[in-house]
Structures are given as C-alpha cells and as structure tokens.
Amino acid sequence: MRDSHGLEVTAASQAAVDAFDATIMSYLAFANDIGPRLKDTMTLDPDFVLAHCFKGYLFHLMGAKSLAARAGKELALAQAHAAKVTSRERLHVKALESWCHFDLQGATNAWEAAARDHPLDVLALKMLHYTHFYMGNSHNLRNSVGRVWPAWHDKLPAYGYMLSMRAFGLEETGAYDEALSLATRAYELNPNDAWAVHAVAHVHEIRDQRDAGLAWLERCLTGGGKQWNNFRYHLVWHQALVLHEMERSDQALALYDHAMWDPASDEYLDLANDTSLLLRLEMAGVSVGDRWQVLAEKVKGRKDEHLLAFVDAHFMMPLAAVEPDHAEQLLSSIDAYMDTTDDTYASVSKAVARDLSAAVFAYQTGQFESCVETLEPVRSLVHLVGGSHAQRDVFAEMLIEAAVKAGGLTLARSLLYERVSARPRNFRAWNRLTYVLRQLGDVDGALSAARAAQDVRHKI
Numbered sequence: 001m002r003d004s005h006g007l008e009v010t011a012a013s014q015a016a017v018d019a020f021d022a023t024i025m026s027y028l029a030f031a032n033d034i035g036p037r038l039k040d041t042m043t044l045d046p047d048f049v050l051a052h053c054f055k056g057y058l059f060h061l062m063g064a065k066s067l068a069a070r071a072g073k074e075l076a077l078a079q080a081h082a083a084k085v086t087s088r089e090r091l092h093v094k095a096l097e098s099w100c101h102f103d104l105q106g107a108t109n110a111w112e113a114a115a116r117d118h119p120l121d122v123l124a125l126k127m128l129h130y131t132h133f134y135m136g137n138s139h140n141l142r143n144s145v146g147r148v149w150p151a152w153h154d155k156l157p158a159y160g161y162m163l164s165m166r167a168f169g170l171e172e173t174g175a176y177d178e179a180l181s182l183a184t185r186a187y188e189l190n191p192n193d194a195w196a197v198h199a200v201a202h203v204h205e206i207r208d209q210r211d212a213g214l215a216w217l218e219r220c221l222t223g224g225g226k227q228w229n230n231f232r233y234h235l236v237w238h239q240a241l242v243l244h245e246m247e248r249s250d251q252a253l254a255l256y257d258h259a260m261w262d263p264a265s266d267e268y269l270d271l272a273n274d275t276s277l278l279l280r281l282e283m284a285g286v287s288v289g290d291r292w293q294v295l296a297e298k299v300k301g302r303k304d305e306h307l308l309a310f311v312d313a314h315f316m317m318p319l320a321a322v323e324p325d326h327a328e329q330l331l332s333s334i335d336a337y338m339d340t341t342d343d344t345y346a347s348v349s350k351a352v353a354r355d356l357s358a359a360v361f362a363y364q365t366g367q368f369e370s371c372v373e374t375l376e377p378v379r380s381l382v383h384l385v386g387g388s389h390a391q392r393d394v395f396a397e398m399l400i401e402a403a404v405k406a407g408g409l410t411l412a413r414s415l416l417y418e419r420v421s422a423r424p425r426n427f428r429a430w431n432r433l434t435y436v437l438r439q440l441g442d443v444d445g446a447l448s449a450a451r452a453a454q455d456v457r458h459k460i
C-alpha cells in the first residue's frame, strides 16, 4: 500500500493505511482525536507494524514511566511482524526498541536513517523534532528539516506541518524573521496547526514583542483550536508568560487557575508549564498560595522515573518548595541513576542536569549562595537538558535572583548586562538591573537603566 505521501506501507488494507494517515495528521496538529483514530487503525489491521510503533512512541511521549512500560508491549507486537515490512518500517521498529531502552540517541539515529532515504517520512521527521529538542540540539532541530526540505512542496498533505517545524527550528537558532514568515504561512494554510501558532509565539517571546505576542495568542486561542489536546495548555503558558513580563501577575495567575491547571493531567509538559510559571511568579514576589502543594502531590511519587532531565529539574521546583525531604530523595535518586546507568538521561545528568536540579533545590530552600555556586559554573551547558529558550529562561532568571539574594550583586549586574544586551526590549531585565545598580551605589547607571526600562515598557 501507499500512504498519502506516496511511501510504501505494510498493512492489511488501504483503508488501514488511510486511517493511519489520518492518525498521523491528527498527531501533527496536536488534535484531541489521536487516540480514537489510532484505535480505528488497529481495528482495521491489528498487525499494523507502523501503527504499533506509533502507539509505542505515544506512550513514551507522555513522559511517564508507567506508560513507557506499556510501549514494550507495542514493540513486541511490532517485532513479531517486522520480517514482512519494508526497511523504512524496520527503522521505526529499531527506533522504538532504542526508546524502550531509553536510548534517545539510538532512536534518533534510526529516524535520521529513515528520513535520509525517505524524506517524506513525516512521522520520522516529527519524532526527530522531539528528540533533537529534548537532547538540546537546536541545530539539528533546524537541520533535520533542512536535510529533507527539497523533497517537500505545497501539494503534499503534511507540507504546512513541515513549514511550522522548519519555522520552530529557525526560531530556536536565531533566524527570527524567516521563522515568523514560515510559521505565519503555515498558520494561514492551516489554522489548526498548533505548532505554527507556537512558533509565532516563540518569535514574539524572544524578541520581547509583548503586545504582538499577547494579541496573537489571544486570537489563536479564542478564535479556534478547540480541537487541540493538552498542548493547548502550553500555548496558554506562553500567554501567561507575556502577562508576567508585563507585570500583570494577577492575570497570569488567573490564567494558570482557569486555563492551564488541569487536576486530571499528569503529562510532563503540563507539569513543566505549571511549575515554571509558578517559580517565575514567585521570583517576582507574587504569592502563589498552596499551588506548590498540589503540584508536589502529583510529582512526589515520580522521583525515580528519570525519563527527561528537563522534567526532573521541573519536578524539583514544587518538591523543594514544600516537600524538602522528597526533594532530597529526588536528588539522591538522580545520583544513583547516573552512577549505575549508561543512557541519555545519565549522560546529560553528569554534564549538567544533576547540578541544575541541585541548584533548583538550593534556590527553593533558600540556600541562594549554594544555588549560585552550583549553577553559575555550568550555566552555559543548561541547553543540554533540552526544551526551548523560553522554557530554559526560568533557570537564567533563577540564577540572577539567587545572585541578588545571596548578595552577589556584581555577578547579578554582569548577568543582567548580558541579558539586556541579548534582549534589549526586556522590561523586567532593565528593571532588575536598575535595582541592582542602585544597590551597588551606581546612581547614574541606575538612572540610565530605569530610563531604558520605561522606554521599552512604552515602546511595546
């Protein structure tokens, strides 16, 4: 059989291939009907190897160990029929096998091989977008799309989704104009493309175009997108981030309560959104009430999962805030894991992530000097934990705040000079710099920074 991009697929019927195609299109759009569509596919062909691979991927993508264990069953089912499938499909089986061993690099290599020979393999490309992102490799986030780009054109069904993937990779590597242009085009082609909405939001965020970012997200979140899955919460998180930047903290907290917080969700991205927004708000002096406690309840049973270093650094935030014993156990668990295991998580932990989690622990337990001593030497490696610039920015802000609170004012000044140099429209950075310069007795510098703060505040 052939799929909608002309790729050979081993399945019982064309109807099963078409149902799988529809499932992948839902996945690309972050739609909320991925599960039912995959179920339809499996009903049409219970031995569909690529569908079993995709189901296994989904279990891993949920970012919870209990679900990752279920991916093993899908791998076994895929392997049972792997002898009859194409070499491309076998690469997907190999990728799932690697992922089941928590070897993200191995999975990435298999998808790269599939994409090299089959540049229209949009599933492999989307998975590469995920692993390059969480392995902190923004160049490959961009280049994995670039390597197949000549094969894509606007008559192909997933072309718009490829545009938004390309846009996000460009944004994360600093090509903001091109990213904005491609993401806007992807959205015009398909307003259901949440990744296009997201890429535009990232361009506005990194450029500190607060009004434009807020207007864009309000338009996209209210105008459509009702069919999006939990990724919708991440878009709301971006919205809350803009409000926070505008010092509209009450509104950011209201968004958290009414449009982000999902008591039923255990998805890692939702928890990362929640924890990082609360930490940002708290660092800005906002009282977050008992919100840490409910988050701590959600994550304290997950201290030994160690699926993504990025996630553990976020799990540390609520635990260290209100359950320091559990937070210490998380640190010990990371130590034990990286000393006894040899997978992607362990290598990232050794390089930086263990220190990052320790720094979060120190900050949240009021040991600001320790936070600075732990984080400052490794801050240039934080990108290795993965995530976007916007997501990792919480750690940059935390180091600045820790330096201020520990009395390391010259370090705080240096970090803030760096920040306003990279982001000259960042109101909060200019504002904080004003405070630090004042504390250091630099009256002229403080006046100048205060003027810059007011200037960028009103220029938005």
Ligand SMILES: [Fe+2]
Binding pocket: 198, 202, 234, 238, 388, 390
């Ligand atoms: Fe984002």
